[in-house]
Amino acid sequence: MTHPIETGTQKLSHLRMLEAESIHIIREVAAEFARPVLLYSIGKDSQVLVHLARKAFHPAPLPFPLLHVDTTWKFRDMYAFRDRYVAEHGLRLIVHRNQRALDDGINPFDHTSQKYTFALKTQALLQALEQGGFDAAFGGARRDEEKSRAKERVFSFRDRSGQWNPRNQRPELWNLYNGRIDKGESIRVFPLSNWNELDVWQYVQLERIPVVPLYFAADRPVVERDGNLIVVDDHRYRLRPGEVPKPRRVRFRTLGCYPLSGAIESDAVTVRDLLAEMLRSRHSERQGRVIDHDEEGSMETKKREGYF
Amino acid sequence: MAVAAHEIEEQLLIRAGKELVRLVIIGSVDDGKSTLIGRLLYETGALYEDQIAHVRRATKNGDPIDFSLFTDGLKAEREQGITIDVAYRYFETGRRKFILADTPGHAQYTRNMATGASTADAAIVLIDARLGVLPQTRRHAAIAALLGIRRLAVAVNKMDLVGFDERVFRRLARDLEQFAAPLGFAQLSFIPVSARLGDNVAKPSARTPWHQGGTVLGFLESVEASRDDPQAPFRFPVQGVIRPHLDYRGLAGQIASGTVSVGDEVVVLPSATRTAIRAIESFDGPLSQAFAPMSVVLRLAHEVDASRGDLIAHVGAAPAPRSRLDATVVWLSERPLDPRRAYLLKHTTRTVPVQSLAVTSRVDPETLAEHPAESLALNEIGHVSIRCGRPIIPDPYARSRATGAFILIDALTNETAAAGTVGEPADATDDAQPGGRKIIVIEASDVLGAHEVEGFLSENGAIVAVVHTLTAAKACAAAGIVAVLLGRPDDDALPGDAIAIDPRIVGWREAVRALFFSRTDSPPPGSKCSV
Numbered sequence: 001m002t003h004p005i006e007t008g009t010q011k012l013s014h015l016r017m018l019e020a021e022s023i024h025i026i027r028e029v030a031a032e033f034a035r036p037v038l039l040y041s042i043g044k045d046s047q048v049l050v051h052l053a054r055k056a057f058h059p060a061p062l063p064f065p066l067l068h069v070d071t072t073w074k075f076r077d078m079y080a081f082r083d084r085y086v087a088e089h090g091l092r093l094i095v096h097r098n099q100r101a102l103d104d105g106i107n108p109f110d111h112t113s114q115k116y117t118f119a120l121k122t123q124a125l126l127q128a129l130e131q132g133g134f135d136a137a138f139g140g141a142r143r144d145e146e147k148s149r150a151k152e153r154v155f156s157f158r159d160r161s162g163q164w165n166p167r168n169q170r171p172e173l174w175n176l177y178n179g180r181i182d183k184g185e186s187i188r189v190f191p192l193s194n195w196n197e198l199d200v201w202q203y204v205q206l207e208r209i210p211v212v213p214l215y216f217a218a219d220r221p222v223v224e225r226d227g228n229l230i231v232v233d234d235h236r237y238r239l240r241p242g243e244v245p246k247p248r249r250v251r252f253r254t255l256g257c258y259p260l261s262g263a264i265e266s267d268a269v270t271v272r273d274l275l276a277e278m279l280r281s282r283h284s285e286r287q288g289r290v291i292d293h294d295e296e297g298s299m300e301t302k303k304r305e306g307y308f
Numbered sequence: 309m310a311v312a313a314h315e316i317e318e319q320l321l322i323r324a325g326k327e328l329v330r331l332v333i334i335g336s337v338d339d340g341k342s343t344l345i346g347r348l349l350y351e352t353g354a355l356y357e358d359q360i361a362h363v364r365r366a367t368k369n370g371d372p373i374d375f376s377l378f379t380d381g382l383k384a385e386r387e388q389g390i391t392i393d394v395a396y397r398y399f400e401t402g403r404r405k406f407i408l409a410d411t412p413g414h415a416q417y418t419r420n421m422a423t424g425a426s427t428a429d430a431a432i433v434l435i436d437a438r439l440g441v442l443p444q445t446r447r448h449a450a451i452a453a454l455l456g457i458r459r460l461a462v463a464v465n466k467m468d469l470v471g472f473d474e475r476v477f478r479r480l481a482r483d484l485e486q487f488a489a490p491l492g493f494a495q496l497s498f499i500p501v502s503a504r505l506g507d508n509v510a511k512p513s514a515r516t517p518w519h520q521g522g523t524v525l526g527f528l529e530s531v532e533a534s535r536d537d538p539q540a541p542f543r544f545p546v547q548g549v550i551r552p553h554l555d556y557r558g559l560a561g562q563i564a565s566g567t568v569s570v571g572d573e574v575v576v577l578p579s580a581t582r583t584a585i586r587a588i589e590s591f592d593g594p595l596s597q598a599f600a601p602m603s604v605v606l607r608l609a610h611e612v613d614a615s616r617g618d619l620i621a622h623v624g625a626a627p628a629p630r631s632r633l634d635a636t637v638v639w640l641s642e643r644p645l646d647p648r649r650a651y652l653l654k655h656t657t658r659t660v661p662v663q664s665l666a667v668t669s670r671v672d673p674e675t676l677a678e679h680p681a682e683s684l685a686l687n688e689i690g691h692v693s694i695r696c697g698r699p700i701i702p703d704p705y706a707r708s709r710a711t712g713a714f715i716l717i718d719a720l721t722n723e724t725a726a727a728g729t730v731g732e733p734a735d736a737t738d739d740a741q742p743g744g745r746k747i748i749v750i751e752a753s754d755v756l757g758a759h760e761v762e763g764f765l766s767e768n769g770a771i772v773a774v775v776h777t778l779t780a781a782k783a784c785a786a787a788g789i790v791a792v793l794l795g796r797p798d799d800d801a802l803p804g805d806a807i808a809i810d811p812r813i814v815g816w817r818e819a820v821r822a823l824f825f826s827r828t829d830s831p832p833p834g835s836k837c838s839v
Contacts, residue, residue, distance in 0.1 A: 014326045014327060020601050020602050021601070027561075028547060028657070057560070058550075058589075058590070060550050143396050147379075150396055150397065150410075151394065170723060170724045171420070172423060174710070174713045175710070178722070182722065194407055281356075
């Protein structure tokens with residue numbers, strides 16, 4: 001047996017049940033849609049998602065490509081990890097940037113996080129989906145991440161302009177997903193809907209899934225701004241007068257664009273340390289996401305526009 | 309807070325082996341459902357400090373913490389002050405991880421309730437102690453039963469507002485017990501609760517010394533989860549074919565029920581092709597055995613034509629393909645059931661066109677009475693008779709949720725129009741004929757084909773006659789003779805165990821053999837089917 005914990009019990013642990021459910025969802029999408037794509041953010045949830053997709057079709061290769069919507073502001077470690085990971089596993093990767101917005105100089109310093117996110121993430125994503133003619137896009141979002149996600153379907157229906165309407169979502173009963181769409185319409189699929197942060201990390205440990213080293217503590221150059229610990233990842237960071245990056249032992253619970261990601265002080269250097277830290281911690285992982293704090297219900301607004 | 313390293317290790321180890329339990333919580337507006345859920349999340353440590361701080365800020369000054377604010381999600385619903393959709397909450401205790409479907413319970417939201425109940429192992433129904441058992445409470449219990457929930461906790465909330473009066477609680481419990489008796493719950497637990505103050509939610513209340521029935525959390529921790537029974541018949545709906553190269557062909561799917569081992573003799577339905585399990589494969593290596601709900605890849609011993617929508621089962625314990633079904637449906641669409649509209653039926657991984665959809669009766673969920681009806685509107689429940697353009701391979705829902713459930717999709721708008729549960733074949737008793745012989749009627753598309761079928765049946769020891777009218781076919785069937793009926797009569801008049809064979813389709817012999825001759829000792833109940 002390959003799952004030592006469950007040997008002989010004829011009962012799956014909750015992690016194996018979640019795994020089996022996610023694989024079922026991924027296979028349903030591959031079977032019912034013409035052009036699926038997997039939205040790859042290089043974060044831990046993406047890593048778990050890709051791992052599950054590899055399991056779903058083994059020994060065949062993934063029947064769909066990965067899509068990285070790149071703002072150009074990710075951590076250097078993330079780009080390096082991404083390139084190494086896709087090369088190692090022979091995965092097809094599409095990288096898309098909203099070049100017009102970049103040419104217009106949209107950046108995380110001069111523009112509000114709403115404007116920045118809309119141009120470099122939401123719009124960029126919609127462009128990439130349209131260019132690729134993709135009718136289903138896998139995402140790693142989980143329902144426990146944020147209140148407005150608690151009602152998200154596994155198959156989240158999007159209209160022709162890629163937008164989400166809470167009144168236009170289909171009821172999902174049993175494991176029977178209705179994947180029928182008209183031309184131009186698409187769905188976002190969330191195979192990790194029922195996972196929580198602890199499940200993800202425990203699965204990373206169980207399956208030895210590689211993740212970006214930024215999740216683990218190291219001495220990094222940090223400035224403290226508006227209550228967030230920001231790691232100054234390259235020369236583009238605009239320091240305010242008096243701000244001097246100082247080495248601090250930090251790590252990240254969620255990864256995104258480095259100027260908008262808050263680190264936490266930590267000594268966790270292994271997945272096991274990290275799980276232990278989480279069991280002690282009393283803060284939700286989105287706390288470090290600068291963009292969520294803009295307004296009450298901000299995630300819902302972004303989702304209506306087409307953001308994940 | 310310092311936690312010793314060995315305690316963390318222990319927690320992680322325990323967590324790795326936790327049991328997953330799915331729940332649905334049903335209550336009407338103002339029953340205090342959001343408050344109870346918020347309280348459960350709070351008491352089990354599922355909330356983080358920043359979330360708690362956030363809710364403290366949003367709670368009106370001077371009030372005790374408003375637990376309902378932990379769960380109200382969408383802006384629209386906060387504005388309306390009601391819950392408008394199914395929300396999923398996650399929390400865990402020492403040995404279980406819970407997925408809680410939070411469903412609103414007013415009359416117009418039956419569909420949400422059905423959605424939440426469809427996957428649940430157990431349900432919590434909320435009642436306002438001041439209001440007693442309302443028609444909607446009866447509806448909640450009935451829908452839970454309909455969707456196969458066998459274990460129910462009734463949380464009688466707002467006990468603080470009736471002075472924790474035992475008589476109020478007892479009267480209410482008696483009323484609901486009476487109504488629920490015919491619904492056949494295996495467990496019906498009543499718990500007096502104040503979600504706002506925390507009585508009997510996680511800790512036994514000192515204010516209800518007369519109550520020995522435990523707490524809400526105690527119920528959740530101890531309720532028997534509908535476990536996947538390894539002894540259940542093996543069912544494997546094929547999701548897709550894995551074909552990395554010419555020498556490898558695997559069938560991907562999630563085991564819907566039962567257990568399968570390498571070497572098992574199986575049948576691929578609906579073609580009824582017999583083969584055996586050559587290998588069970590997973591990313592982590594080959595397995596000698598697999599069981600529900602594992603997602604695996606099966607490789608068959610022979611090059612057989614199996615693909616998405618087919619079902620693999622053990623020889624001798626296979627369900628019969630059926631194109632006529634009696635079912636119970638909950639109508640989910642704003643557009644009422646219209647027999648002239650085109651619908652698709654999705655069952656497991658198989659989607660087939662619906663040829664006819666007729667309402668037999670509408671069920672009043674508050675009284676369980678059946679009323680004559682020709683259509684069903686949004687949130688209505690009814691019994692229907694369905695004829696599919698191609699067969700599906702179902703089990704009765706009461707025996708297997710995974711292979712007894714289906715949805716109807718509006719072929720034009722693509723919306724999910726209804727959710728259905730397959731009933732027991734109406735005339736299962738017809739199978740119990742003297743001598744154990746299977747009585748069948750076979751339609752055939754042409755004379756040559758009919759005689760081919762007749763010859764094949766005779767060779768296999770059946771007494772056969774080719775007939776041209778339904779009356780003659782029925783007479784033969786009554787006399788224990790297999791009737792090969794030419795042409796397609798009105799389906800509604802066909803006996804329940806009639807099956808349709810198209811002799812032009814390769815593999816019909818295997819189908820007939822598997823359906824009738826491989827288990828003459830114990831014919832399966834009912835086999836309304838076509839192959």
